[in-house]
Amino acid sequence: MEDHWVVDVTDLQSVRFVCTACGAAVTIRTAAFKDLQARCPGCDVQWSIPGSLEEKALRAMMRSLHDLAAAAKTAPIRVCFDLTTEK
Ligand SMILES: [Zn+2]
Numbered sequence: 001m002e003d004h005w006v007v008d009v010t011d012l013q014s015v016r017f018v019c020t021a022c023g024a025a026v027t028i029r030t031a032a033f034k035d036l037q038a039r040c041p042g043c044d045v046q047w048s049i050p051g052s053l054e055e056k057a058l059r060a061m062m063r064s065l066h067d068l069a070a071a072a073k074t075a076p077i078r079v080c081f082d083l084t085t086e087k
Pocket residue numbers: 019020021022023024040041042043044045
């Protein structure tokens with residue numbers, strides 16, 4: 001059985017970062033994102049390395065989500081995400 005959702009980029013207000021080691025989570029609004037904290041608040045494992053490719057990609061993703069949502073009112077296309085989960 002599958003569940004399927006279509007999410008408009010304007011509905012994406014924040015992103016949740018979940019630690020794969022302990023399950024602790026941090027939710028950050030795309031509009032307020034500056035940096036991902038360097039270490040997990042739950043188990044202190046390192047989450048990001050400043051200047052790494054992953055850190056740069058994460059920063060670009062958060063900025064893009066915010067910019068696309070901000071531009072949606074005048075954009076000629078809607079940006080949507082297809083989400084599917086299997087149960
Ligand atoms: Zn953790």
